[in-house]
Amino acid sequence: MLRSLLSGTMEPLDMVVYIISALAVVFLTMPIHEFAHAFVGVKLGDNTPRWQGRYTLNPFAHIDYFGALCIILFGFGWAKPVQINHNNLKKPKRDMAIVAAAGPISNLIVSFISLIIINVIMVIFRFSLSAVLGYILMFFSFIAQINVYLAVFNLIPVPPLDGSRILTAFLPYKYYYGIMRYERYIYIALIVVLYLGILDYPLSFLSNWVLSGLSYVAQLPFNMFS
Numbered sequence: 001m002l003r004s005l006l007s008g009t010m011e012p013l014d015m016v017v018y019i020i021s022a023l024a025v026v027f028l029t030m031p032i033h034e035f036a037h038a039f040v041g042v043k044l045g046d047n048t049p050r051w052q053g054r055y056t057l058n059p060f061a062h063i064d065y066f067g068a069l070c071i072i073l074f075g076f077g078w079a080k081p082v083q084i085n086h087n088n089l090k091k092p093k094r095d096m097a098i099v100a101a102a103g104p105i106s107n108l109i110v111s112f113i114s115l116i117i118i119n120v121i122m123v124i125f126r127f128s129l130s131a132v133l134g135y136i137l138m139f140f141s142f143i144a145q146i147n148v149y150l151a152v153f154n155l156i157p158v159p160p161l162d163g164s165r166i167l168t169a170f171l172p173y174k175y176y177y178g179i180m181r182y183e184r185y186i187y188i189a190l191i192v193v194l195y196l197g198i199l200d201y202p203l204s205f206l207s208n209w210v211l212s213g214l215s216y217v218a219q220l221p222f223n224m225f226s
Helices: 002-006 012-043 065-074 092-124 131-154 162-169 173-180 183-196 200-225
Strands: none
Touching (some): 012 065, 012 092, 012 131, 065 183, 092 131, 092 162, 162 173
C-alpha cells in the first residue's frame, strides 16, 4: 500500500498518518489477531499457546518483523503463527478451522469498530470538523482499511496463512499434509508475488468490496442524524 501511495500525490502529513496507522496495526491489531487464535485454541482444549507465551496481547510475543514491514509496505502481512497441537482438540479438523478463522474475524471486528468511531466523530463534530479531526478520521480510515486487507489476505488458502488452516475442515489429511510439506517454498513464492504486485488488484478488489459492506452496516445507525 505504501508503495502505491509513494507513487501518487499524497501529502507528506497524509503519509505520516498512514505510517502511524500501519504501526498501530502492527503493535495493536496484530497482537489481537494472534491472541484470537490463542484464545480460541485454549478454549477448544489446547494449552500450547499458554506454554509458549502466546496467550497474551503483548505485541513483542507476536511480531514477525518482516511480516510487519510487509504490512507497512503493502497493507498485507503477518505475525508469528500461534502453534496449536491438533491432538489436543476434540474435533481436530473442525477445531483447527475455527482457530484459523478467529484471526481474520478479529481483523474485521477491529475494522468495524474503527468505522463506528468514524461515524461517531462525524455526527458529533459534523458542523465543526477541524484539520486535526480530519487527520484523526484519516487514521481510523486507514486502520479500517488495513484490517480488512489483512483479513482478506490471511484467508488466502495457502500456507502459512490462516486460509490454509481452514482447508483442514475440507481436505483429507493426506492432501493437506502434502501441501504443508512445501510450506517453506510456498512462503517464498508468496513473498515474490507480493513484491511483484501480482496480488494487488484481486486483493484490493475483494478488500474494497468487504470494506464497502462493513461501511454500509456501520453507517446504518447514524443515518437518522444525516
